[in-house]
Amino acid sequence: MSIVVPAGFRFAGVSCGIKQDPTREDLTLIVTDGPAVGVGVYTQNLVYAAPVAIDRQRTPSADIRVVVANSGNANACTGARGIRDAEAMAQMAAEACGAQPHQALVMSTGIIGQFLPMERISAGIRDAAVVLGSDQASFENAARGILTTDRGMKVAGRVLTLGDHTIHLAGMAKGAGMIGPRMATMLAVILTDAPLDVADAQHSLSAAVADSFNCISVEGHMSTNDTVLLLASGAAGGPPLTDSSLQLFQASLREVCIELAKMIPDDGEGASHRIAIEVCGAATRDDAHRIARTIADSALVKTAIAGGDPNWGRIVSAAGYAGVAFDPDRLSLSINGTRLYQFGQPVEFDVSATSRSIRENRETHLLLDLQQGPASLTFWTSDLTVDYVRFNADYHT
Amino acid sequence: MSIVVPAGFRFAGVSCGIKQDPTREDLTLIVTDGPAVGVGVYTQNLVYAAPVAIDRQRTPSADIRVVVANSGNANACTGARGIRDAEAMAQMAAEACGAQPHQALVMSTGIIGQFLPMERISAGIRDAAVVLGSDQASFENAARGILTTDRGMKVAGRVLTLGDHTIHLAGMAKGAGMIGPRMATMLAVILTDAPLDVADAQHSLSAAVADSFNCISVEGHMSTNDTVLLLASGAAGGPPLTDSSLQLFQASLREVCIELAKMIPDDGEGASHRIAIEVCGAATRDDAHRIARTIADSALVKTAIAGGDPNWGRIVSAAGYAGVAFDPDRLSLSINGTRLYQFGQPVEFDVSATSRSIRENRETHLLLDLQQGPASLTFWTSDLTVDYVRFNADYHT
Numbered sequence: 001m002s003i004v005v006p007a008g009f010r011f012a013g014v015s016c017g018i019k020q021d022p023t024r025e026d027l028t029l030i031v032t033d034g035p036a037v038g039v040g041v042y043t044q045n046l047v048y049a050a051p052v053a054i055d056r057q058r059t060p061s062a063d064i065r066v067v068v069a070n071s072g073n074a075n076a077c078t079g080a081r082g083i084r085d086a087e088a089m090a091q092m093a094a095e096a097c098g099a100q101p102h103q104a105l106v107m108s109t110g111i112i113g114q115f116l117p118m119e120r121i122s123a124g125i126r127d128a129a130v131v132l133g134s135d136q137a138s139f140e141n142a143a144r145g146i147l148t149t150d151r152g153m154k155v156a157g158r159v160l161t162l163g164d165h166t167i168h169l170a171g172m173a174k175g176a177g178m179i180g181p182r183m184a185t186m187l188a189v190i191l192t193d194a195p196l197d198v199a200d201a202q203h204s205l206s207a208a209v210a211d212s213f214n215c216i217s218v219e220g221h222m223s224t225n226d227t228v229l230l231l232a233s234g235a236a237g238g239p240p241l242t243d244s245s246l247q248l249f250q251a252s253l254r255e256v257c258i259e260l261a262k263m264i265p266d267d268g269e270g271a272s273h274r275i276a277i278e279v280c281g282a283a284t285r286d287d288a289h290r291i292a293r294t295i296a297d298s299a300l301v302k303t304a305i306a307g308g309d310p311n312w313g314r315i316v317s318a319a320g321y322a323g324v325a326f327d328p329d330r331l332s333l334s335i336n337g338t339r340l341y342q343f344g345q346p347v348e349f350d351v352s353a354t355s356r357s358i359r360e361n362r363e364t365h366l367l368l369d370l371q372q373g374p375a376s377l378t379f380w381t382s383d384l385t386v387d388y389v390r391f392n393a394d395y396h397t
Numbered sequence: 398m399s400i401v402v403p404a405g406f407r408f409a410g411v412s413c414g415i416k417q418d419p420t421r422e423d424l425t426l427i428v429t430d431g432p433a434v435g436v437g438v439y440t441q442n443l444v445y446a447a448p449v450a451i452d453r454q455r456t457p458s459a460d461i462r463v464v465v466a467n468s469g470n471a472n473a474c475t476g477a478r479g480i481r482d483a484e485a486m487a488q489m490a491a492e493a494c495g496a497q498p499h500q501a502l503v504m505s506t507g508i509i510g511q512f513l514p515m516e517r518i519s520a521g522i523r524d525a526a527v528v529l530g531s532d533q534a535s536f537e538n539a540a541r542g543i544l545t546t547d548r549g550m551k552v553a554g555r556v557l558t559l560g561d562h563t564i565h566l567a568g569m570a571k572g573a574g575m576i577g578p579r580m581a582t583m584l585a586v587i588l589t590d591a592p593l594d595v596a597d598a599q600h601s602l603s604a605a606v607a608d609s610f611n612c613i614s615v616e617g618h619m620s621t622n623d624t625v626l627l628l629a630s631g632a633a634g635g636p637p638l639t640d641s642s643l644q645l646f647q648a649s650l651r652e653v654c655i656e657l658a659k660m661i662p663d664d665g666e667g668a669s670h671r672i673a674i675e676v677c678g679a680a681t682r683d684d685a686h687r688i689a690r691t692i693a694d695s696a697l698v699k700t701a702i703a704g705g706d707p708n709w710g711r712i713v714s715a716a717g718y719a720g721v722a723f724d725p726d727r728l729s730l731s732i733n734g735t736r737l738y739q740f741g742q743p744v745e746f747d748v749s750a751t752s753r754s755i756r757e758n759r760e761t762h763l764l765l766d767l768q769q770g771p772a773s774l775t776f777w778t779s780d781l782t783v784d785y786v787r788f789n790a791d792y793h794t
């Protein structure tokens with residue numbers, strides 16, 4: 001996949017010895033050429049980690065210069081030592097790049113339960129600062145520096161022309177399990193050279209996250225470290241985007257976020273299927289989200305898909321306990337285009353053909369039509385396999 | 398386990414060919430000698446099955462004579478045919494016992510997606526009606542007739558003396574997975590010879606269920622058929638219980654319900670541990686319930702316990718996304734009596750000793766102290782093992 005790197009940024013990803021494998025990057029530095037707009041969307045967990053606490057204070061801002069992230073060992077602490085380590089990490093990154101501490105944002109992911117190895121991180125930041133580059137290889141090193149149990153880097157990009165200006169978006173994400181002993185957290189950084197007003201940047205990111213990173217799950221466990229950042233350098237030139245230009249930018253941002261977000265359940269720990277749950281005809285978007293999420297969280301739905309079973313009973317009954325008012329007699333359900341259930345009743349269908357369609361496709365598409373209203377939404381999750389359990393039960397042996 | 402059967406009831410459990418194994422009972426009949434008080438607590442699923450629809454209409458009542466239940470094939474339908482089959486089943490049971498149709502309650506559990514084999518059920522009801530008995534063996538046959546994937550019958554009883562009268566409680570339950578292709582539903586019937594006013598019976602059962610069957614999960618998937626019934630024959634004699642007698646009865650009922658309820662996650666599909674999640678110091682009981690249930694629903698907590706790992710991070714972070722307001726810096730956590738986390742910070746503990754304690758005990762006890770208020774609650778769930786996934790993914794091969 002070829003990503004055109006937005007102007008105004010430099011990148012580095014280095015190995016500083018946090019991960020056991022010395023060939024795997026574990027420290028990422030993203031530096032802007034000048035003050036950039038920086039906005040974030042963070043975990044809704046009441047127990048949130050120190051890096052989230054710091055980034056929440058520092059964003060939204062028109063004066064961000066640095067993002068530093070480490071992987072392999074999460075700073076998941078909420079207490080004084082966690083804050084001290086996260087502040088020190090941000091300060092070291094700022095110093096290494098000639099910025100002020102308040103211009104630096106910080107992210108952290110990996111094993112929880114241990115404090116950060118600050119000496120290695122300090123050395124890693126110094127190493128990264130001298131290899132910063134604005135080419136694609138540097139961008140990809142940075143994208144690899146935030147990975148944990150991911151099978152490969154997760155990147156996406158868009159190029160759009162707005163009048164005289166060509167604008168680039170490039171994003172990187174990580175995530176395969178929500179939190180755990182060898183992994184933690186969903187992280188993403190989206191970079192653009194678009195000129196953006198701070199408020200517009202925040203609004204654009206929040207809207208895009210609502211349709212992307214907030215519509216995915218692996219096992220439904222919300223991390224303490226989830227962070228999505230958007231940095232806009234303005235290096236593409238011109239005044240801040242408004243009106244139709246802003247709308248075109250927002251559409252591209254949403255596409256990049258959805259593309260990155262879908263990579264996460266696709267790479268879910270042990271997953272053999274990505275499941276796309278499309279709920280339409282809901283009275284409100286919130287209703288659609290609750291129903292989709294409840295289905296996505298059902299171990300019985302996830303194991304049925306893993307087993308190639310078009311089990312409408314598990315799906316319909318999960319919808320029924322989502323806490324959303326709807327008329328069950330209007331509910332219809334299709335799997336991979338085959339109608340299994342209509343107006344509150346099962347219908348005849350070719351079970352073996354539908355089962356084959358599940359087994360032979362990486363993505364299984366569930367479509368629930370509530371016939372209650374105009375709202376719709378798609379939610380993506382992973383199936384639940386024996387390998388997921390092995391991975392999350394037997395890691396310490 | 399010896400259960401003293403309450404006076405005023407007769408029981409039968411027979412095999413009528415719904416289950417493939419002809420040695421396993423699949424039809425249960427419980428008949429009262431005269432009109433009994435009958436009350437129920439039912440699934441909160443918006444999509445509820447026909448037997449629940451009928452029992453909801455017929456309870457609470459002071460005029461119940463029959464409960465008929467089948468296992469092996471659930472009537473999980475919400476439509477016209479499901480209602481017709483459930484009504485027919487109740488009517489056949491009433492006729493076989495000399496009762497009126499409105500005096501009969503009905504329950505159904507087993508494979509979903511197929512209509513009931515009504516001829517077999519009809520023959521089974523006739524067979525059961527001629528072998529009704531008031532002895533313990535008949536009670537146990539009835540208890541076996543509601544089982545599906547359970548490894549054995551789930552029964553509990555109490556005897557209490559109230560003044561001149563000796564009162565008996567005897568309960569039976571089934572459940573190992575919430576719903577699925579070879580199983581469905583949590584069902585329970587509690588029988589007593591206590592004299593009870595209808596309103597007191599309903600209140601007593603609702604209160605007992607709140608602390609028992611509503612505090613358990615296997616994988617958190619709410620069935621369309623969940624039903625708990627209480628039948629009170631009054632055969633112990635005397636006027637309806639009031640005041641301290643009623644309170645003593647309620648305490649015993651609660652104990653029976655908790656004893657039965659705990660058997661369900663203990664027998665959860667593939668379970669290697671029962672997990673008791675005790676939340677104390679909550680502002681409200683509802684807060685405690687939400688936090689306990691969110692932890693119980695976390696695949697990462699359940700796999701950690703399966704793997705013998707005292708993973709405080711997974712437990713604390715699950716509490717953090719339960720949607721309950723609390724101060725994370727007051728939170729403490731113990732596992733099997735060992736403190737792992739205190740006042741918002743991890744504490745030093747002997748990981749290998751705590752891990753051994755998890756591995757060597759069938760029940761793992763999690764204690765979360767929120768220090769926010771006076772409310773507390775215990776919730777029981779199963780761990781999540783490779784066998785659970787195999788059982789629920791590979792059943793059709």
